[in-house]
Structures are given as C-alpha cells and as structure tokens.
Amino acid sequence: MFLTLLGVALLEQLVIYQVGVIPSQYYEVLGNKDFSGFKTLTAIAVTLIIVNSxxxxxxxFICNMMYINWRKSLTEYLHSCYFQGQxxxxxxxxxxxxxxxxxRISQDVERFCRQLSSMASKLVISPFTLAYYTYQCFHSTGWLGPVSIFGYFVIGTMVNKVLMSPIxxxxxQQEKLEGDFRFKHMQIRxxxxxAAFYRAGRVxxxxxxxxxxxxxxxxxxxxxxxxxLYIGINTFDYLGSILSYVVIAIPIFSGVYGDLSPTELSAxxxxxxxxxxxxxxxxxxxxDLxxxxxxxxxxxHRIGELQETLLSLGRKKNGNYSEARTSWDLDSHSGEDPAPRDTAFLLERVTLSVPSSGKLxxxxxxxxxxxxxxxxxVGNTGTGKTSLLRVLGGLWESTQGSIRMLTCFGPRGVVFLPQRPFFTDGSLREQVIYPLKEIYPLSGSADDERIVQFLELAGLTDLLAxxxxxxxxxxxxxxxxxxxxEMQRLSFAxxxxLQPKYADALGELQLICEMFLGDAALAYRRCLVGRGFVGLMTFLSVLDEATSALTEEVEHELYRLxxxxxxxxxxxxxxxxxEKFHSWILKLHGEGRWELTRCEKMKRLPSGEGH
Incomplete structure (x- = not known):
C-alpha cells in the first residue's frame, strides 16, 4: 500500500504540474487570439482535471485503507501484550x-492511526515535490528564490516548534480526563x-x-x-503567497526579462x-501539519507509555513462569523428595502482604x-481469604516462601469461581463452556445433552427457554x-x-503438554474422543464465596454434586x-496468624454423600 501510494502520488504531482502551467498557456493563446489553440488547450485541461481528480x-482511498491496516496491526499487537497471562x-x-x-487501546489508537493516515500522502511525496520545484524555482528566479523560500520555511518551523510544545x-491531559469522564458514565451504567436503591441520582x-x-x-x-499556533500557521500561509510574487519581481525589475512582450511576460x-x-x-x-x-x-505518548508498561509486565510474568517451571523441574531432579502425584499446590512458609499497603x-x-x-x-473480613486465592492463582506474589503449582490452571486442571461470576457476550452455550474457545461435540447432540443435563443439575432448566x-x-x-x-448457579453449570476425563497414562501426559501450550480446546477434544475411559482424575475447584447468593439447601446440593x-x-x-464437605479448615485470624484443623464432620456424612 505504501508503494502504491507513492506511485499514485508521483503521478498526481506530474498531472498537477501540467494543470498548473495551463494558465500560462491560456495567457499566450488568448493574447494571440488563437481560437484553434484555445480549443485544443481546453480539451487537454479538462482531461487533465479528470485524471487529477x-x-x-x-x-x-489508499490512505483510508492504510488507516484500517495500521489500526488492525497496532490494536492486535497491544491486545497480544494486554491479554498475555494476567x-x-x-x-x-x-x-x-x-x-x-x-x-488508550480503543480510542487513542484509532485517532493516532486516523491522523497519521491523513498526513501519509503529504509526507510521502514531500521529498520529491520539494526537490523538483526547488530545481524549477532556481531555473526561473536564480538562487535568490529557493534561498528565500527555504529561509522562510526554517523561520516558520522554529516558530511553530515553540508554539507546539505546550500543546x-x-x-x-485532555485525553486522560476524557477517559475519566467516559468511565464515570460506564460506572453509572x-x-x-x-445507585437507584441508594437514591444517588443527585450526588x-x-x-x-x-x-x-x-x-x-x-x-x-x-x-x-x-x-x-493557528495564528502562526495562517500568517505564514498568506505571507507565502506574497513572497512568491516578491521572488518573481526581483528578476523582472532588474531587467532580466526586458526584451519580452507584455503577452510573453504575462505567460x-x-x-x-x-x-x-x-x-x-x-x-x-x-x-499546516x-x-x-x-x-x-x-x-x-499515551500509546507508547501503555506499550512500555505492557512489555514490562509481560517480561515480569514470563520471568515468574520460568521460575515456576524451574521449581517443577526441581521436584523431579533435585535431592528433595518429590511431591506426591496427587498434589495440586505445595506452600512452604508462605508470607503474604497486601501489595499496595504492605499490610501483613x-x-x-x-x-x-x-x-x-x-x-x-474461613476468617473475618480483611484477614486474607481472597488474597490467598489470588496468590494461588498467580495474580499476586507472596512476600516470602515458595508456592509450587503441580497441576495446570484452566479448564483442564484448576478452575476458580469468584464471588461475582464473569459472563462474556454470546450464546448460552458460550457461557457454559467458557473459557473454552471452541466446541468439540462427542457425536451429534451428545454435547448438547451434557450441557442441558448440567443446567438441570444447577436448577436452570427455564434459562434454556x-x-x-x-x-x-x-x-x-x-x-x-x-x-x-442464577449467576452463581450458571457458574456451577x-x-x-469442565470436568476432565483421561484415557491412559500416555494420553494424560499428552493432554498436560497441550494444556501448558494453551490449547485447552484441543485437550478437551482428545479427552472426549479417547478410547476406554479408565476413570476420573481429580479436578480442583476454587470457590470464592461462590454460593453467597444461594439458599443453604441449594448450596448443599451443588457442593454434593x-x-x-x-x-x-x-x-x-x-x-x-x-464444613462437612471439606477435609480441612484453614482459619485466618489476621496480622499473620492462622490455624489449620482437621474437619471431623466430613467423616460423619451419610453413605454415598461427599465421595
């Protein structure tokens, strides 16, 4: 597109030059009363104008297409950094x-690409037009014309530089306040x-x-x-039109063209x-630009600042991931006893503080x-219950100690259910299979039957209709x-x-590799089409007060399932x-104190319940 734009712009300048010299030819044919030449010149002028248009x-058109491609490339690049890890x-x-x-991603990138594309054609062709018309000006007026014009431009550039800096x-600052104002309206929405329950309209x-x-x-x-800045730009624009005649007047008044007739001189x-x-x-x-x-x-400035921050956070996340993999390798090759195969997380002398305040x-x-x-x-508010889940989920870092993740996050290993569920845009199926990207049904409507069954188990039969x-x-x-x-019921559906099933040891290893490569959908398909299911592998679910909006009876039924x-x-x-659905109770007392006790109630569950 850039090369095409350059070719079109060069052709345009050639046509513009031919159109520009036509008035001088009109002076000549009209001054000589040449009617035949007038008709020919008019036909050429009309043709050139149509070509130029x-x-x-x-x-x-090409500039607009470049705008779309620039916006696509830049936005997708920022998205790749933005959605990397957490x-x-x-x-x-x-x-x-x-x-x-x-x-910055949605609006600033759009405006940046729009403004840049509006300048593209002028910036591409400027070196060629400046070189060509400098030569033509030197040929017409001598060295005085180009030198005067270049000096005029240098002065104008220096003045505009001074006027542009504070803008x-x-x-x-204006773009920041625009974002704050838009965010306020989004907050109300x-x-x-x-807000209506609080009668908060006035405030x-x-x-x-x-x-x-x-x-x-x-x-x-x-x-x-x-x-x-506009005063400076407009002043230089209008002074430029006078300067052109001053440059031409110098050779005329000095007698260089004294032997020409009035008609020839006008042309x-x-x-x-x-x-x-x-x-x-x-x-x-x-x-003017x-x-x-x-x-x-x-x-x-705003996009670059965002890019630098995203890259910095991405490098930090990659470093943490590398450290996590190193810890995994140490389990297999170090002199320490490896963690049992059924272990999901291993925390060793972990100390956790609030990142912003440092509160223990x-x-x-x-x-x-x-x-x-x-x-x-369990524990009172502010003792670190959700914060501990954030550390397990890799969102926060522990102040001291080590946390080893011995299984994978995501649909095939560990799933977190936050207190406020997240639902994306799309159909009901997309809400149930989230965060899987694609659907790989067993055969025909088998996957549909599974989804409907799980909606029924969660008490959401009417949601389908x-x-x-x-x-x-x-x-x-x-x-x-x-x-x-209903949101929390749909989260349980x-x-x-997302419960995982594995066929055999080799298939399980292959699936784990695919999980770490991020292809959860492929892993899911292999799970479903695997031959001869041997059994269920433990699926770890992390629930952050995920049933707070449900009745105790519904809560018990979901936990039992x-x-x-x-x-x-x-x-x-x-x-x-x-408590009867758990083996251990971790009670957080705040200020670093905690207590881990065995829950005896689970042993007294009726036969068949909780197993």
Whole structure:
C-alpha cells in the first residue's frame, strides 16, 4: 500500500504540474487570439482535471485503507501484550500509573492511526515535490528564490516548534480526563440498580458534572494554546503567497526579462508564479501539519507509555513462569523428595502482604493441597481469604516462601469461581463452556445433552427457554437478565461441564503438554474422543464465596454434586454448614496468624454423600 501510494502520488504531482502551467498557456493563446489553440488547450485541461481528480480519490482511498491496516496491526499487537497471562489484571488492579488503558487501546489508537493516515500522502511525496520545484524555482528566479523560500520555511518551523510544545502535554491531559469522564458514565451504567436503591441520582449528577467541568476547563486551555499556533500557521500561509510574487519581481525589475512582450511576460510570470507558489505551498503544507503533528505526538505518548508498561509486565510474568517451571523441574531432579502425584499446590512458609499497603495478612503458612482433601478457608473480613486465592492463582506474589503449582490452571486442571461470576457476550452455550474457545461435540447432540443435563443439575432448566436455545445469539447483557443466584448457579453449570476425563497414562501426559501450550480446546477434544475411559482424575475447584447468593439447601446440593464428580474443593465461606464437605479448615485470624484443623464432620456424612 505504501508503494502504491507513492506511485499514485508521483503521478498526481506530474498531472498537477501540467494543470498548473495551463494558465500560462491560456495567457499566450488568448493574447494571440488563437481560437484553434484555445480549443485544443481546453480539451487537454479538462482531461487533465479528470485524471487529477481520479488520482486524488485513489490517494485518499489508499490512505483510508492504510488507516484500517495500521489500526488492525497496532490494536492486535497491544491486545497480544494486554491479554498475555494476567497482564490485564496487573494493569487494572495493581498498577495506578496508567490511566484508562481501555481508552488508550480503543480510542487513542484509532485517532493516532486516523491522523497519521491523513498526513501519509503529504509526507510521502514531500521529498520529491520539494526537490523538483526547488530545481524549477532556481531555473526561473536564480538562487535568490529557493534561498528565500527555504529561509522562510526554517523561520516558520522554529516558530511553530515553540508554539507546539505546550500543546502536546495539554492534549495528553485532555485525553486522560476524557477517559475519566467516559468511565464515570460506564460506572453509572454498570451500577444503575444499586445507585437507584441508594437514591444517588443527585450526588452522581454532581460528581459527573464535576468531571465534565474539569474536562471542559482543560479543553478551553488547549484551545487557547492552539489559537497562537493557528495564528502562526495562517500568517505564514498568506505571507507565502506574497513572497512568491516578491521572488518573481526581483528578476523582472532588474531587467532580466526586458526584451519580452507584455503577452510573453504575462505567460512567463504566470508559469514562474505557479512554480514558486507551489514550492511555498509544499512548505506551507508541512507547516499546516503542525496541529496534526501535535495530536499525533500526544497519542504517541499515551500509546507508547501503555506499550512500555505492557512489555514490562509481560517480561515480569514470563520471568515468574520460568521460575515456576524451574521449581517443577526441581521436584523431579533435585535431592528433595518429590511431591506426591496427587498434589495440586505445595506452600512452604508462605508470607503474604497486601501489595499496595504492605499490610501483613498471613505469615509462614505451610500447606499441601492434594486430591480428595478439600480445604475450607474461613476468617473475618480483611484477614486474607481472597488474597490467598489470588496468590494461588498467580495474580499476586507472596512476600516470602515458595508456592509450587503441580497441576495446570484452566479448564483442564484448576478452575476458580469468584464471588461475582464473569459472563462474556454470546450464546448460552458460550457461557457454559467458557473459557473454552471452541466446541468439540462427542457425536451429534451428545454435547448438547451434557450441557442441558448440567443446567438441570444447577436448577436452570427455564434459562434454556429464555435464551431461545443453546446457540441463539442474544443481544442482552447477562448481568441484567440473571439474578445473583442464577449467576452463581450458571457458574456451577460451567464447573460441571469442565470436568476432565483421561484415557491412559500416555494420553494424560499428552493432554498436560497441550494444556501448558494453551490449547485447552484441543485437550478437551482428545479427552472426549479417547478410547476406554479408565476413570476420573481429580479436578480442583476454587470457590470464592461462590454460593453467597444461594439458599443453604441449594448450596448443599451443588457442593454434593461437585464431590460426586470427583472434584477437590478450596472454598472461601462463612456458613458452618459447609464444613462437612471439606477435609480441612484453614482459619485466618489476621496480622499473620492462622490455624489449620482437621474437619471431623466430613467423616460423619451419610453413605454415598461427599465421595
């Protein structure tokens, strides 16, 4: 596209030059009253104008296509960094130096590419036009013409540089406030019902208007600074038109063209004026781009700042992953006794603090989470229950100690069910199989039957009719349609669907490799089409108060189903009735203190329950 744009722009400049010298030829044919020459010249002029219009249209078309491709490439590149590991989580939760990452990716990239594409044609052709018309100007006016025009451009560039500097920083501030203002409206949209229960319309109106006023104040300041830049640009544009005639007047008044007739002199002045004016116009276009360049510079700063942060977080995540793999290898090759095969996590003297404040939550915790030994985490608010799950999930880092992950995260190994479930856009099937990317049915409607069965087990039979089927693309927001209890029921239906099955030892090893390579869908397909299922491999489920919106009876039924499906649970909860579904209770007292006790209630479960 770039080379095509260059070719089209060069052809356009050749045609423009021919169109530009036509007025001088009109002076000649009209001055000589040459009617035949007038008709021929008019036909040529009309043809050149049509060709020029076509080339200009193609020029704009190619620039627009370049804008789309630039935006696609840059946005997908940022997405690849943004969604790597848990970088997006760290950026939104643990980092405060990057404001509105979503706006930078969605809006700033769009504006950056749009503005850059609008300059592309002028920047591509400028070196060629400047060289050619400098030569033509020198041929017409001598050395004085090009030197005067170049000096004029240098002065204009220096003045605009001084006027542009304060605009860039102010533009960056404006974009930040734009993002804050948009985020406030999004906050109201997401939390419309709680705000309405609080009767918070007046206070939110005041807060939203406050953000608007801050934004408009910055925009006024930006417009004030841009005023002086526009004055400079327009002044140099109009002075340039006078300068062209001054350059031509010097050889005329010095007698260089004293032997020409008035008609010939008019034609010469017209031709030379076009050359000089066009050369000045080329420089003026570059000066006119000052306002666009300031916008591009502002967006470049914001996008570049985001890119640097994403790459930094990505390298940090990759380093942590390498360390985790090294720990895994040590289990197999070091002199220490390897952890048992059924172990999911091994915590050794782990100390945990809040990243932002450094508040001590847990100190010297040693714990082995293994198959069949479900753990319930209890404690008062702020003692670190969810924080411990964040460390297990790799979202936070422990202050001291080591945490070894001996199974894989994701659909085939460990699944976390947060207190507030996450639902993506799409059909009901996509909500159940999430986070699998694709569906690999056993045969025909076998996968549909599994999903329907798990929806029934979770008590969501009517949801299938409300959604219009498993694959009906709905345009609603699932958070607006489902009640809190239904959200948590649907999360358990998802959990039931993701249970893993393995055929044999070799197949199991191959599946684990595929999991670590991130191809969960392929792993799932191999699970389903494997021959001769030998049994169930433990599936670890981490529940962060995932049943807080359910009744105790429904909660018990869901927990019983999880245990019957062979899952090992790590639960955060407050209800004592949940203790019978767990083997161990980890009680957090705060300030680093904790207590691990064996739960005797599980032994007294009725036969067939909880196994």
């Amino acid at each position: 076509t080339l200009k249209s193609f020029d704009q 970088v997006y989580y760290s950026l939104h939760v643990l980092r405060e130096d990057i404001d509105n990452p979503d706006q 860039v920083s102010k533009l960056v 997401v939390n419309a019902e709680p 939110e109106h005041m807060r939203t208007d406050r953000r608007l006023q801050s934004l408009l104040k910055t925009q006024r300041e930006l417009i004030g600074k841009e005023l002086w 010469l002045v017209s031709k030379n004026a076009f050359v000089s004016i066009y050369l000045i116009g080329c420089f003026s276009q570059l000066i 000052s306002s666009t360049v300031t916008d591009v510079a502002g967006y470049t 939550l847990i100190k010297d915790l040693s714990l082995r989470i293994s198959q069949g030994n479900s753990v319930m985490i 409300r959604a219009g089927g498993l694959d009906e693309q709905v345009d609603w927001n699932w958070y607006d349609i489902l009640s809190p209890g 998802r959990l039931f669907y 999880c245990l019957q499906l062979g899952m090992t649970l790590i639960s955060v909860g407050h209800r004592p009735s949940l």
